[in-house]
Amino acid sequence: MxxxxxxxxxxxxxxxxxxxxxxxxxxxxxxxxxxxxxxxxxxxxxxxxxxxxxxxxxxxxxxxxxxxxxxxxxxxxxxxxxxxxxxxxxxxxxxxxxxxxxxxxxxxxxxxxxxxxxxxxxxxxxxxxxxxxxxxxxxxxxxDDYDVADRDYWPVFRPLYLTGWLIADQLFDEQENLAQVIATAASSKTALGFAHAMREQTKRPLLIGLTSPGSAAFVAETGLYDRVVTYDAVGEIAIGGETALIDFAGNPAVAAEVAARLDESLTFAMGVGKTHWEATGEGPRMAFFFAPARIEKRGAEWGGDAFRAAIGESWGRFMRDVRDLxxxxxxxxxxxxxxxxxxxxxxxxxxxxxxxxxxxx
Incomplete structure (x- = not known):
């Protein structure tokens, strides 16, 4: 056909x-x-x-x-x-x-x-x-930043790395005192891009990847997270210091369990994706990330050329690592x-x- x-x-x-x-x-x-x-x-x-x-x-x-x-x-x-x-x-x-x-x-x-x-x-x-x-x-x-050698990786990662980079940029811009950041659906491509962008910062919070037991080994192998925790072990997440939850999974039950575990230590929560699309229930209140709005904000503040240059430099470093991921x-x-x-x-x-x-x- x-x-x-x-x-x-x-x-x-x-x-x-x-x-x-x-x-x-x-x-x-x-x-x-x-x-x-x-x-x-x-x-x-x-x-x-x-x-x-x-x-x-x-x-x-x-x-x-x-x-x-x-x-x-x-x-x-x-x-x-x-x-x-x-x-x-x-x-x-x-x-x-x-x-x-x-x-x-x-x-x-x-x-x-x-x-x-x-x-x-x-x-x-x-x-x-x-x-x-x-x-x-x-x-x-x-x-911008296109290399024919990276052609097959562009559809997979270019839009998702941009999203992850923008989330990391927003955290460093607006949440200055974070001690740790928890990313759900840590094996997803957007979460990997986010984790890579976070690790580029010289001074950054502890990064925890929250994932399923079946994906835990892969998430650990990427080397992008400081610690990997499975969904059935949320109780093992340390409490202490300001914590952000970046929710790529969109599973209200998981987010609610994290919020209950951290209580007042959870100072910021952001919804990004819905990879656990079938999950229902009531989760904690969170902001919802919208990449176009963040692009518009940074473009206005930095100017289009400076914004594209920042993305391009980070993307180039990610492309050097992607084949190992x-x-x-x-x-x-x-x-x-x-x-x-x-x-x-x-x-x-x-x-x-x-x-x-x-x-x-």
Whole structure:
């Protein structure tokens, strides 16, 4: 099947099937791209779990809204590379390679506006009320800090390392007296990026990785955390000094147990992801991290060039370490994409693997 899409049940994200996606005629001002390479990580599970409007992306917006109309099956957003296959837009020729946010499908249709040397913004009507950060597409030829040798790692880590770096930056900016930081879902790619960014600081708090028993060995092997604690051993976390909880798991029961253990020592809690998407219950009150807002803040304070330079330098150091942290696991086509999604959503993916999918097998 050369043209396909993965249809996901919006009410039960474990239900997903491959569907045929025939070529559609292009309207004036539109382009079609073939999605060549993308990643499948726990972050994509967060997108699915927050697919419906939940107030996070806006009062009436969710992650399903990027690539599907209400009432249609959910199309999961993924990060990666695509190539223009058809174009009615001057300045975007067939063969142009792009980096950005795509549907879990072999092809996508976009409506570029503000086309320039760096890239463009997708102006599809359904995306107008969604955060602009996700609507920007970059020409690969104009990507900052891109090295073709790192191509396979870009879809996996570039957006997630940026998120982790921004969280670490916010902690050092706003929480100066922390004695320790606890990261849940410590094996997730975003948490690994966060831990790497934290360890770059010469004066930093103790970093504790909270994870499942099955992932504990891998998390310890990364060397990114000062201590690894499993979810069934929260009572072993030391109490003393100001502590922050960075919650990548989104499991209210785990967060509540940590809060009960630390009591007044827990001075800051931030929600980041929903990798434990099936978990329910009441957890402690926490701020919710939103990367686009932090990018806007630092861009305004430092200026765009200084901000990009800081990210680029840190990213370069991470790229030198990434091959020791995970191994690449390459999948092919619709069937490969479906299996990768099912592994991610059921929590059976190997934490040591960085899963990438070639869209056109």
């Amino acid at each position: 050369t043209r396909w899409a993965i249809d996901i049940d919006r009410d039960d994200i474990t239900q997903a099937v491959v569907s045929d996606a025939p070529e559609q005629p292009l309207a004036e001002g539109e382009i079609e791209v073939a999605v060549e390479l993308f990643a499948m990580t726990a972050n994509n599970v967060t997108y699915a779990a927050l697919g419906k409007p939940m107030g996070f992306l806006g009062p009436d917006a969710g992650y399903w809204d990027f690539f599907g109309d209400r009432g249609a099956p959910g199309r999961l957003p993924v990060w990666g590379f695509a190539r223009v296959t058809r174009s009615t837009v001057p300045g975007l020729a067939e063969g142009e390679e792009l980096y950005g946010y795509w549907p879990l499908a072999s092809h996508a249709v976009l409506r570029p506006e503000r086309v320039g040397a760096v890239g463009f913004v997708d102006a599809m009507p359904r995306r107008q009320a969604l955060p602009a950060f996700y609507n920007r597409y970059q020409r690969v030829s104009a990507l 995970t191994r690449l696991d390459r999948r092919e086509g619709a069937d490969g994409a479906l299996v990768a999604y099912r592994e991610a959503v059921t929590g059976t993916a190997d934490p040591r693997a960085s899963v990438i999918v070639a869209g056109l097998a």
